[in-house]
Amino acid sequence: MIVIRHADDIVVIDAGVTFPSADHPGIDLIVPDMTYLSDNADNVRAVVLTHGHEDHIGAVPFLLRRVQAPIYGTPLTLGLVRERLQEHHLLEVADLRIVQPGERITFGHITVEPIRVTHSIPDTISLAITTPAGLIVHTGDFKIDHTPVDGRSFDAARFAQLGDDGVVLLITDSVNAEKPGWVPSERIVGRFLDQQFDHADGRILVTTFASNIHRIQQFFEVAADHGRKVAIAGRSMQRNVRIARELDYLRYDDSLSISVDDLENWPDDRVAILTTGSQGEPFAALSQMATDRHKIRIKEGDTVILSSTPIPGNEIGIWRTVNRLINRGARVVYDLITPVHASGHANQEELKLMYSLTRPLYVVPFHGEPRMMQAYTDMVMGMGAPRDSVIWLQNGDRLGLDGVGAEKLEPLEITGSVFVDGTSADGISDLVLRDRRHLAEGGTVVVTLTRDFDSGEILSGPEFVARGFLSSEDTEDLFLEAASRVRDALDDLSATDDVDAEDAGTVVRDTVARLLRKRTRLRPVVLPIVTEI
Structure with missing residues (x-):
């Protein structure tokens, strides 16, 4: 902007x-x-x-x-x-x-x-x-x-x-x-796609950016030249193809198109599939196929063409998908070995x-x-x-x-x-994002205790429940030490006036978080639950 x-x-x-x-x-x-x-x-x-x-x-x-x-x-x-x-x-x-x-x-x-x-x-x-x-x-x-x-x-x-x-x-x-x-012309990609279609005996799956209408146009033309029907997998690809056709930026005969459900009615050497997932996105169609969670199942003899280049930061996801496809028997073609992208x-x-x-x-x-x-x-x-x-x-x-x-x-x-994050029209704060990182990296530890409203005396607890932190065997002694430190800290706090559950919760959180960070070098999200009766 x-x-x-x-x-x-x-x-x-x-x-x-x-x-x-x-x-x-x-x-x-x-x-x-x-x-x-x-x-x-x-x-x-x-x-x-x-x-x-x-x-x-x-x-x-x-x-x-x-x-x-x-x-x-x-x-x-x-x-x-x-x-x-x-x-x-x-x-x-x-x-x-x-x-x-x-x-x-x-x-x-x-x-x-x-x-x-x-x-x-x-x-x-x-x-x-x-x-x-x-x-x-x-x-x-x-x-x-x-x-x-x-x-x-x-x-x-x-x-x-x-x-x-x-x-x-x-x-x-x-x-x-x-x-x-100079960057090669987009037309060069069409020629190399044509070569890959020449060499493929089974199904052909091509993934590219859903907005690359020129690439998609060439895919349809090559598929038609080789007598293959085309199925489209992935919502964004289906949407962009529809919009481009409505505005006359993409042209192909209706008889060329079949649904994903119709693939089983056609021989493998008569179909080509245009799919999302060129960046290894976990929920994109190609990634789902690579993990056998899509109605299209990858099989021996399939040729998968990644007609795209990795966006920086996506490399790990892309190569993970490529390896999974290969392990399922597909022959995978990508730009490092054949110029199928410009x-x-x-x-x-x-x-x-x-x-x-x-x-x-x-x-x-x-x-x-x-x-x-x-x-x-x-x-x-x-x-x-x-x-x-x-x-x-x-x-x-x-x-x-x-x-x-x-x-x-x-x-x-x-x-x-x-x-x-999909639910916040105005975005979320850095604090929320920090907590999510800590949850992902260190897990969460919930500390519960009950204290007397008047005296501040601990009536039960503290008890600890951890998720995504360490195994129960590794935390047994650690949580005993944390419980002792929490009691000491709350005893010191009870000597002051006007202490409520919120103050006590802050002390519990800070005390436990410091100890866990010192002993494990992890930063779990510590959630204190203090009940007063």
């Missing part, structure tokens, strides 16, 4: 989510902190979306709960957004407006023009943003594909024109800044071309980790760019432009991210 502001006019570019890692137990999504936009809701003129990937549109429902502004995007992008809003019961209040490359939309002092680019999802756009402080080019996610599957080419001429007009700031994709050369992000030569076309005074590499931003910085400095013309921004940073210069301003006071 990037916010462009001049005076009282605010335009928001994209509103995406990130996905949790093992450090975020129980978390479904991570969304940006939108406090600044909530505080300035009356000044938000528009939300402009560059494409339909979740890391660019997934937070739109959370944004709409705080800001009522029109949402602009290309047809496929808004088609995917519409589904998200319907899930959140917000579609009726949303103002969705289609925009096409070449149009110019003015929001007060800010004018936005979409520009056609190529990426791993159709209908992706970059943005030329005209402001009183100068022209900003925001590339969004892009690659330069000269032979795109849908025939809609990257508009290099328009970027060159903007460079002639004078670009003050280029905000650019930097995800593949470490990779030399990135949607520009490599170094494409990034250089974008920089050369636009010739900006300043450049902000975004959408990358620090190592990628460093690689981008080294790259453009090698092209002659001054080091101080490359600006790195973190969440909450502000950059001021005056037409000739750029200066980092006082950053916003934000938390950085909001954790959403």
Whole structure:
């Protein structure tokens, strides 16, 4: 999410989510902190979306709960957004407006023009943003594909024109800044899929990102060429295929499609399965197949093609799934051994071309980790760019432009991210997340005791119940020591006036937690239950 502001006019570019890692137990999504936009809701003129990937549109429902502004995007992008809003019961209040490359939309002092680019999802756009402080080019996610599957080419001429007009700031994709050369065309993947279909005698299962409509189109075409019927497994894949067909971004004959239940009625060499699970997600269809918990059972002779690349952090889950598939008799094909995937992000030569076309005074590499931003910085400095013309921004940073210069301003006071667990519309606190980590890593210990209301004397307990901590044999002596320390601590507490059960519970929790941490180096969640009679 990037916010462009001049005076009282605010335009928001994209509103995406990130996905949790093992450090975020129980978390479904991570969304940006939108406090600044909530505080300035009356000044938000528009939300402009560059494409339909979740890391660019997934937070739109959370944004709409705080800001009522029109949402602009290309047809496929808004088609995917519409589904998200319907899930959140917000579609009726949303103002969705289609925009096409070449149009110019003015929001007060800010004018936005979409520009056609190529990426791993159709209908992706970059943005030329005209402001009183100068022209900003925001590339969004892009690659330069000269032979795109849908025939809609990257508009290099328009970027060159903007460079002639004078670009003050280029905000650019930097995800593949470490990779030399050019990204292969998406069409290359279709050729290698065709080769794999040639060599397969049994069923073929292909998994890719559910939003990669170009890849899915090629899968259907290859399956048809080889006389195979297609079944789709996984809700997100079924949903995106339906949306893309309705909007005419995906084309295949109805006779090609069969249901998962119909697979048993067809010979193995006459079917192909398109499935979710390219990132090893535990509940995705392919992961369920790999553990024999799906109606599609992996068997000897199956060919499974992972037409994707691991998102950083997902490697363990992906290779676990691959190994399980192999153990069940499948032949597994993936990008490390056969080029069945092409990135949607520009490599170094494409990034250089974008920089050369636009010739900006300043450049902000975004959408990358620090190592990628460093690689981008080294790259453009090698092209002659001054080091101080490359600006790195973190969440909450502000950059001021005056037409000739750029200066980092006082950053916003934000938390950085909001954790959403499916039940909390406004997210959960770091305290809740910390407790979940402790539960996952150290388990929980419940301490119960009864004390006299008047005297504070312990009438029964303390008794200990542990789950996910240590075995009962290992905790017997430990809990005896903890019980002794709790009694001593409560005896000391009883000497003070106005001590209630809440105070006693705090003492019990702190006393037990310190001892367990000291003796075991574990940090279980300690839950004291103090009853007064």
